[in-house]
Amino acid sequence: MAGNVRPVSDERDGLLSFLAQQRYVLKLAAYGLTDEQARLTSTKSTLTVGGLIKHVATVENSWLDTVLQVPQKPFEESVAEYASAHRLSPDETVQDALARYDEVAARTAEVVAGIADLGQAVPVPKGVPWFPKDVEAWSVRWVLLHLIQETARHAGHADILREHIDGGTAMPLMAAAEGWPESPWIKPWTPESQPT
Template sequence: MAGNVRPVADERDGLLSFLEQQRYVLRLAAHGLTDDQARLASTKSTLTVGGLIKHVASTENGWMDTVLQVPQKPFHEAMAEYEDAHRLREDETLAGVLARYDEVAARTAEVIAGIDDLGQAVPVPKGVPWFPQDVDAWSVRWVLLHLIQETARHGGHADIIREHIDGGTAFPLMAAAEGWPESPWIKPWTPEPHPA
């Protein structure tokens, strides 16, 4: 993918392509990590790379439920799921969370493909404390822009956490993931050797 979104055909293609790019960049923060490293809170924050990916997948899936007007879970259930979605549990793997993220991305593409008008109203769920009470509806377009924003925000968090784990940063990780040759400009990331 080489760090940039390809030229886009139209608004829908652009929104989905930029969301896909942000997902990809977030996933790069996990490239080469073990499950234990993906659970590691390497800064003063409790955030982890694995937890961020799990959270973003859960959040995107929840937004597709909102677009489809799936009834909301009771608040206490939703809060328990929200809290669990921020951590990669011992019974979970990074590979499993990444596979789930792929499933969510495919669902988003399918949901959006089934909507003719990106201006279609998405009613704001009532009784959710972090949603505005003075707005009746967003549009599908707004939801996609919001998902791009949220994924990018958490991608930045993941970059910082990853750099604290082993020094891996975005472009060397991308070079490693995509098999770029070493050049004067870039040296692909390689795992640190473990002491014998």
């Protein structure tokens, strides 16, 4: 069925497949948008479709660094990067953000493929105010579940933003991106099919 993850073979395949599906539906929110539209704050929020894609790629990449125990940047530097990762700068395009997200997705697949046990401990970085002080470690499994949750939350945000930009909604966007024929139950999105 359209919009669903294919049957999975095991836990690892399931976790990576559901994460990939959430990435895909988040990226669909940008389908057909210009760079200017991807930068629009179309609601009272400061969130943008392009900024959400850039943010989620940055967050996923950061979690991979945590899994691999890459030394953390100084807190002040991390906060500045976190803030800039929520918006496309004037010299960035939505295609840049999508390409970066694809790079991060490939890195995730590679890193997870190299880990034999999804129960492997992922030590909680110390001195980061948004991480719990009473937890010593997560597991790789927990990190993947967290990434699915984080991506799904932001995919929902992007759906709302997109609908406010031009009326585009998830299933018609998916139909357009995948080349579905028009049918009684779905009309693929086109710029001309949106209200003005």
